[in-house]
Amino acid sequence: MRRRLTSIMALLITLLCSACGVQTTAAPQQTPDTPLLQTAATMPSHAPVATPALAPTQPVVPVTLLAYVHAGDVWISELPGAAPRRVSSDGEASAPRWSPSGAWLAFCQNEQLQVVPRDGGATQAFGPCSGTWLPTRDELAFATDSSTTIVDVASGRRRAVAYHVDAWNPDGTAFAYVDLALSGALDTANAPERTTSLWRAAADGSTPQELFSPGTPAPYGLVLAGWYNNSILFWSDPQFSASLLADGVPLHSIPAQGGSEREIVPWMLAHPDFLAISPDGTRIAATEGGNRQTWTNKHIVTVDMASGTRTQITGNAVAAFSPTWSPDGKQLAYVAGPDVGSVGGGEAAQKGMEQRHIWVMNADGSDNRQITTGDTFYDERPRWTADGAHLVFVRVNDQQQPSLWTVRPDGSGLEQISDSLGNITQTQEADFGYYGYHNWDQFFDVWQPSANRAFSN
Secondary structure, eight states: OEEEOOOSHHHHOOOOOOOOSSOOOOOOOOBTTBOOOOOGGGOOOOOOOOOSOOOOOOOOOOSEEEEEEETTEEEEEEETTOOOEEOOOSSOOEEEEEOTTSSEEEEEETTEEEEEETTSOOOEEEEESOEEEOSSSSEEEEEOSSOEEEEETTTOOEEEESSOOOEEOTTSSEEEEEEEEEEEEEOTTSOEEEEEEEEEEETTSOSOEEEEOOOSSOSEEEEEEEEETTEEEEEEEETTOHHHHHTOEEEEEEETTSOOOEEEEEEEOOOGGGEEEOTTSSEEEEEEOOSSOTTSSOEEEEEETTTOOEEEOSOTTEEEEEEEEOTTSSEEEEEEEEOOOSOOSHHHHHHHHTTOEEEEEETTSOSOEEOOOOSSEEEEEEEEOTTSSOEEEEEEETTSOEEEEEEOTTSOOOEEEESOOBOHHHHTTTTTTBTTBOOGGGTEEEOOSSOOOEEOO
């Protein structure tokens, strides 16, 4: 009997979701079609959103196109100048994700993936809260244990692929998947022995090709990290153990057309925002360092994908993570605070987290500069706008309340976008998260021409 390898990282991430000390710009005037952003206490009653039938939209994308969760519902903001617009009701929404063209927005609600046109229209449920947008087409892919359904959101047309798609190549013409099988025998821990292997196939599921297997029985599992340029990246999962995976594992690369695998980062946590590909596909930026505690032993490295050369570009005195490339590939933004050591938690860890702020540097590590400051809040998860003119990031105040902000890469132009992020249920333990890690991508998205558009909930 064969089973598919399911996502281990979802078990590791605790979804937990502030504004202080900076004057915000005046709010736009309210109109009947664009309700003014309000606090949870004064949010208008949940009314049905839009009525026209779902229809295709021309992919004309503002340079700053945002989606975020405020008081449990999804809002769209097209900066500068436009009033935020609510596109969901009934609360408990999460994981907003822009389509490749920016013409559609998908989000999770009531255990269904909802899709709404950016320019207005009815919201339609397409499938379960899992899957991904295809890289270059406004199509959603939903994977089950043994197959994948792909839906064109404009026409509703569906097609099936006879494999569980784990990662698409950059142009959507092929995909990678991990195959896992139980052998029937038991290992020394009295658990079923497994075989596992990494495969690629054409977009329609034809011409499958095995790329890598760790042996039989498999000493470790495979977790796909993504398909970047001509390389497929994966983490090795020791003993198929979520607990061991949580403390850090090696990152491997293998040519997408087949060849020898190689280790490119010896030790890192398997969080989605701890790894980023440069816009030209030639380099990755990764958060290197084991130990699930994010307040220690974390630094940013870059890896040349052709040579495998790895360069550490942040110092050991700080714990740095969540690297993100500017659209031109010349700069990296990231989060950093003092490395307080392996303290396990408590007040020392909290004080270290409270000193986290946003930094920007050149891609080679030069001109490293802190662009946000403050003692009564900390900052996390920077995301570049498509024009590179701003960074959008999460700020958490001393009451552990997250909010959404924007700032220019030189530290000027600091403005608040939303005075809250997520909802009370989702953010009630925002102080520690999972050993100091928060999956903030559950609560906002910034459109980019090329981005990771996978859903997790």
